[in-house]
Amino acid sequence: MTQGIEVRNVHKLFRIGDAQLHVLKSVSLTIGAGEFVGIMGPSGSGKSTLLYLIGGLDRPTDGQIAVGGARLDTMSSDDLAYFRSQTVGFVFQSFHLVPTLTALENVALPGIFAKVPHDARMAHATALLHKLKMSDRAEHRPSQLSGGQQQRVAIARALFNDPPIIMCDEPTGALDTQTGRLVMRMLRALCTRAGKTVVVVTHDPGIENYADRMILLRDGRVIDDYATRQRPALDALEESVPNP
Amino acid sequence: MFWELGHLATHNLMRARARLAMTSGGVLVGTAAVVLLVAMTVGLQTAAEQGIGQSGALTEVMVGPSYEYNPNSDVEPPQLTPAMVERLWRIPGVSVVVPLVNFQSWGELLADDYSGGGQIMGVDARLLPYMGIEVAEGTLTLERGQVLVGSQIPINFYDPQATEYRPIQVDVLNTPLEMRTFSPRGEERRLDLSPVGILAPNPNYDYAIIMPVQQVISLNEWLNGERADPRDFKYDFALIRAESREQTTAISDAIKEMGFSAGGLGDFINQLNGFFTTMRLVLGGVGGVALLVAAFGVANTMTMAILERTREIGLMKAVGATDRDVLTVFLIEAALVGLVGGALGVLISYLAGEGINQGIANLAQQAAQSGQGSGPMFLPVDISQLQAGLVIIPTELALFGLGLATSVGIIAGLLPALRAARMTTVVALKTE
Ligand SMILES: Nc1ncnc2c1ncn2[C@@H]1O[C@H](COP(=O)(O)OP(=O)(O)O)[C@@H](O)[C@H]1O
Ligand SMILES: [Mg+2]
Numbered sequence: 001m002t003q004g005i006e007v008r009n010v011h012k013l014f015r016i017g018d019a020q021l022h023v024l025k026s027v028s029l030t031i032g033a034g035e036f037v038g039i040m041g042p043s044g045s046g047k048s049t050l051l052y053l054i055g056g057l058d059r060p061t062d063g064q065i066a067v068g069g070a071r072l073d074t075m076s077s078d079d080l081a082y083f084r085s086q087t088v089g090f091v092f093q094s095f096h097l098v099p100t101l102t103a104l105e106n107v108a109l110p111g112i113f114a115k116v117p118h119d120a121r122m123a124h125a126t127a128l129l130h131k132l133k134m135s136d137r138a139e140h141r142p143s144q145l146s147g148g149q150q151q152r153v154a155i156a157r158a159l160f161n162d163p164p165i166i167m168c169d170e171p172t173g174a175l176d177t178q179t180g181r182l183v184m185r186m187l188r189a190l191c192t193r194a195g196k197t198v199v200v201v202t203h204d205p206g207i208e209n210y211a212d213r214m215i216l217l218r219d220g221r222v223i224d225d226y227a228t229r230q231r232p233a234l235d236a237l238e239e240s241v242p243n244p
Numbered sequence: 245m246f247w248e249l250g251h252l253a254t255h256n257l258m259r260a261r262a263r264l265a266m267t268s269g270g271v272l273v274g275t276a277a278v279v280l281l282v283a284m285t286v287g288l289q290t291a292a293e294q295g296i297g298q299s300g301a302l303t304e305v306m307v308g309p310s311y312e313y314n315p316n317s318d319v320e321p322p323q324l325t326p327a328m329v330e331r332l333w334r335i336p337g338v339s340v341v342v343p344l345v346n347f348q349s350w351g352e353l354l355a356d357d358y359s360g361g362g363q364i365m366g367v368d369a370r371l372l373p374y375m376g377i378e379v380a381e382g383t384l385t386l387e388r389g390q391v392l393v394g395s396q397i398p399i400n401f402y403d404p405q406a407t408e409y410r411p412i413q414v415d416v417l418n419t420p421l422e423m424r425t426f427s428p429r430g431e432e433r434r435l436d437l438s439p440v441g442i443l444a445p446n447p448n449y450d451y452a453i454i455m456p457v458q459q460v461i462s463l464n465e466w467l468n469g470e471r472a473d474p475r476d477f478k479y480d481f482a483l484i485r486a487e488s489r490e491q492t493t494a495i496s497d498a499i500k501e502m503g504f505s506a507g508g509l510g511d512f513i514n515q516l517n518g519f520f521t522t523m524r525l526v527l528g529g530v531g532g533v534a535l536l537v538a539a540f541g542v543a544n545t546m547t548m549a550i551l552e553r554t555r556e557i558g559l560m561k562a563v564g565a566t567d568r569d570v571l572t573v574f575l576i577e578a579a580l581v582g583l584v585g586g587a588l589g590v591l592i593s594y595l596a597g598e599g600i601n602q603g604i605a606n607l608a609q610q611a612a613q614s615g616q617g618s619g620p621m622f623l624p625v626d627i628s629q630l631q632a633g634l635v636i637i638p639t640e641l642a643l644f645g646l647g648l649a650t651s652v653g654i655i656a657g658l659l660p661a662l663r664a665a666r667m668t669t670v671v672a673l674k675t676e
Contacts, residue, residue: 057562058670078566085564096559096673100259112248113564157563 005031005054005165005197010063012049012220023049025220026063033164036191036198038207041217047201048169050217054199055088055167056080067165085114089158093170095150097142103153104129104138110160128156132186148179155186165197166190172204184210246576249569253576260549264581267545270538271585271649272592278531279593279637279645285524287636292516302489304376305496305508306448307332308481322503324479332482335498337491340374342367343479345460347425348467351453353397353437354422355414360401362394362453364423365480366460374485377449382417382441391437392454395445416442423453427467435463489513535652538585542656546578550664557664558672567665574661575654582653586646590637593645597635604634 012024023046031037031054039047052058054065056072065072067087075083084090089110097106104125111121129138132152142150151171158166168187172180188210190196200207208214208228216224257264309321322328324343332341347364354360367375369386378384379392386392393416401412416439423435443449465472484499486492493514499506550557557570 052670055562057673058668078568081561081564081566081569084562090562092673096555096562098556098559100255109560110563112245112252113560113566113569115245118248161564 004033004068005029005199006064006066007050007054008064010050010053010060010065012046012053012058013061023220024053024060027217027220027222028063029215029222029225031197031199033197034191034195036188036210036212037200038211038214039199039201039217040203040205040207040214041223043203045217046220047203047217051167051169051199051201055090055165056083057090081113085110086161087163088165088167089161089163091151091154091158091166091168091171093173095142095147095154095174097150097153097157099142102139102141103134103145103149106142106153107156107160110157114161125156125160128159129153132156146179147175148182151175151179151183152186155183159190163196165199168198168200168202170202171200172202180204181206246572249572250576250580253573253580256549256553256573256577257580260552263545263548264584267538267541267581268585268588270541271535271582271652272589274531274535274538274652275586275589275645275649276531276592276596277534278528278648279590279641280596280635281527281531282524282641283593283597283635283637285520285527286638286641287634288523289517289520290636291634292520293513301376301509302513303486303492305484305486305492305499305506305511306481307484307499307504307506310500310503310505324482324504326477326479328502329479329482331502332484332499335484335495337486337488337495338484339487340371340485342371342375342483342485344481344483345457345464346480347455347460347463349425349427352424353401353453354424355401355416355419357403357405358401358412358414359404360397360414362397362451364453364455364460364463366455366457368457375483376485377446378444379441380444382439384441386440386454386456388456388459389436389438390440390456392441392443392452393439394443394450394452396450397453398442425463425467427469429469433463433466535648539652539656542578542581542653543660545581546574546657546660547663549577550574550660554667554672554675557667558669558675561667561669562673570667571661571665574664575657578653578657578661579650580653581657582650583646585653586649589649590642590645593635593637593642597633597637600635601633 007027007029010024010027011022014021014023027046027050039050041047049058053060054067054072056067056075060073063073067083070083072080072083090096097103098109101109104122107128108116108121108125111124116124126135126138129135132155134149134152134156137145137149137153142153145153151174166187171187172183175183184200184207187198187200191198191212200211211228213225213227215222307324309323326343329341329343332338345366347366350361351364352359352361367386372384372386377392380395382392384392398416399411399413401414402409403412421437421439423437424432426432437453443452443454461472461477484495486495492508492511496506496508496511560570560573561567
């Protein structure tokens with residue numbers, strides 16, 4: 001089944017007291033399965049809002065969103081939860097790890113809601129941490145990890161249910177340049193080697209070195225949508241990147 | 245799945261240990277209050293029932309003419325005529341009616357040189373087994389000329405020649421015994437008696453001399469100097485045996501309705517039970533208020549916990565948790581707060597109960613040593629009766645305490661948990 005993303009005339013309004021904020025204004029776009037798409041735009045242009053809508057974390061005020069043929073805008077909230085569990089993996093700027101759980105338990109968290117039995121869950125999480133070269137940090141709590149390490153744990157968590165789509169909201173925003181670059185390489189490898197669809201929201205122009213395609217937002221509208229000049233060669237990627 | 249969510253919940257609980265301790269502490273106090281107070285009524289009731297003893301007496305109802313009848317009224321109080329006794333038999337729950345006739349004078353007993361006496365009463369020998377009496381010595385039978393004597397009678401003879409009164413014991417079963425009585429006309433009558441049994445102690449019959457009913461009727465005729473008209477015949481009182489103790493109250497009520505006086509231990513105990521039920525409700529209610537306060541504590545803690553962990557709730561939803569999963573996590577958490585508090589509360593109840601019982605045992609001992617009788621008067625029962633202790637915690641009560649505390653946790657946590665479950669994922673994720 002194709003996991004293409006289709007967005008048709010999507011509007012998103014937020015109500016703040018009596019006022020209404022029109023954040024997305026008739027956005028339409030299509031993202032093909034296996035594409036690596038970067039979404040850029042000024043702060044407040046609606047990038048995150050768009051990402052959360054196509055990730056099933058929120059619903060559009062108007063318009064249609066379909067992922068792999070399934071309509072998110074009309075889905076029941078339980079079906080949306082199942083969609084988030086099976087179809088997308090999220091990576092956030094602030095990592096969003098549970099502070100009381102170890103790195104391993106954080107990676108395994110999606111398995112609880114996907115009803116994976118305990119032993120299988122831990123084995124799979126261990127394997128993922130190993131692929132991300134984080135085995136020696138499995139028992140550490142998030143507070144005992146550097147930003148880059150935390151984001152690797154978060155990526156492992158996003159991969160736990162082997163979803164076809166990875167969505168990232170400013171994944172490098174809290175990291176230094178060097179570490180940020182490593183994370184971008186990992187994401188690229190996930191697209192190239194594992195065939196995942198990757199959607200990355202950022203305002204780091206360096207994204208163009210990794211993405212196949214760029215979508216530019218301004219003031220809630222798509223103002224540009226273009227293929228990047230050159231696809232980065234895989235051999236430019238580090239050996240350490242995962243190959244799930 | 246449930247266990248996995250429970251695991252998450254315990255993780256969360258352990259994170260805020262201080263708050264858990266305070267909230268559970270509230271539940272602890274509430275549970276301990278409920279359990280201890282109810283346990284106390286159980287102890288008091290057990291003591292009261294033990295003090296009453298004798299299970300046979302519990303199904304008895306004594307019936308007699310009512311004392312409440314106005315003597316100036318024209319209406320005659322109803323009498324225990326044979327027809328009335330018939331009616332008593334037909335009251336639901338009555339298994340046997342034993343009507344009795346009193347000898348209308350005192351019977352003096354003469355044994356050799358000694359004198360004694362008792363209240364002569366007549367009973368139909370066939371109903372003897374239903375009177376709830378036992379013999380300490382001899383046999384429980386009754387034929388013409390035979391008598392059964394109460395436990396006090398053999399030991400209360402005295403020597404009429406002696407200058408000083410001193411009770412003397414007579415072996416009545418093996419001593420020729422004569423009864424002497426006088427009529428109002430001044431005639432003396434003597435009757436040879438052969439006691440066949442001495443009754444075991446029983447407050448109702450300790451001074452009784454029980455004879456076949458026909459013999460007592462003839463004695464009364466002699467006393468009154470005329471033959472009794474069978475149409476005017478009436479019994480003096482009747483002993484009713486109920487099928488069960490629970491039925492004694494209804495039977496007593498029905499008999500009082502008929503215009504007689506009625507009462508018995510069973511009826512008394514039923515009233516006592518009613519009293520203890522009320523006491524249990526009142527004291528349990530006091531503990532309940534403590535639990536209610538604890539419930540607000542739980543609700544507050546859960547609200548705080550959910551506010552603090554809003555981002556985490558968003559994250560759980562982002563990685564696939566349904567609303568129901570989130571609800572479950574927080575309800576388990578609230579239930580655990582209740583359960584932990586409840587378990588500690590029950591434990592403390594056991595310890596405190598042990599201490600209280602020990603203290604009372606010591607008090608009773610001190611009272612016994614100082615010869616002051618029953619000790620402190622603030623208790624409605626003689627503390628020497630509290631062999632099993634003032635605080636008795638049956639297993640059901642302990643389980644009830646645990647269940648109650650857990651339910652309080654769940655109910656108090658319901659609203660906050662629902663709020664957590666319904667949070668919009670994005671809003672929750674973005675919360676600082
Ligand atoms: N839940 C919300 N409620 C109200 N306003 C919101 C909410 N989420 C986002 N916004 C507003 O929508 C606009 C776009 O936000 P966002 O999509 O996060 O922008 P970007 O990610 O491009 O910086 C901002 O003005 C923001 O304040
Ligand atoms: Mg943003």
